[in-house]
Amino acid sequence: MASSSNNTYRSSSSSDGCNPCDSTVTVDERKRKRMLSNRESARRSRMRKQKHVDDLTAQINQLSNDNRQILTSLTATSQLYMKIQADNSVLTAQMAELSTRLESLNEIVNLVTTNNGGDDQIDGCGFDDRTAGTNSDGYYDDMMMGGVNHWGGSVYTNQPILANDINMY
Template structure:
């Protein structure tokens, strides 16, 4: 029985050695997979950093482009505003000139109407006086005999 028990012991050791060898192989295989996974993760992280860097570079280029475009728009807006202010100033001058010329035209038309009436009436207005009595032909701002004193005073 001893021999059979020795045989059992020796076959148990051999079985233990086989298990131990396959455990080492399994451990080696797991270590290999772990290293492979670590390398793969490192490569993936490197690619991710490169993508992020490229995205950041693209965004910085876009920021530079938009700032340049914004600067051009501001410059154009300033030029347009200045042009508008110049045109507005010219329009104000033209409006003032138009008002002055309209006033002069009204004065001249009053003189022409006065002269036409005095010529039609033979030098006498409808009151029978020699053209000095009709105040309707004179603009109020000049006074009653403004045109008789100096007919061109509204043009000076």
């Protein structure tokens, strides 16, 4: 720097006779202004960078919250799906069992109706409803207390299946 100042001093003193201090002052003033301008520019750059970092941090926090909410919702939905799937499996098994029972009952009804189709029974179930519950004297016979049907078996075999008889899984 000193050599450039000296060159400035020599060139300015030899050419126009101006004060060498003035040229040094103007160079120093320009350097000082440039330094201040650079400092201000760096400060603005740091502020922009800090604002950008703060914005990114806020965005990270928001996305993390959204991610947690989605994960919570996904977990709840998965649990509900598994519960519904288990319920569906139970209902499918019950439907299969009830279908099998219905098929068996239909086979029994078909068997009874084909075996007794030409007799004088009215309902095809092995006895005449007009005489059910009466003995040969015409009095009521309590079939539930050990009455016997036409095949010599107990009347209890002709009882309906109630909803309470079905095992629910």
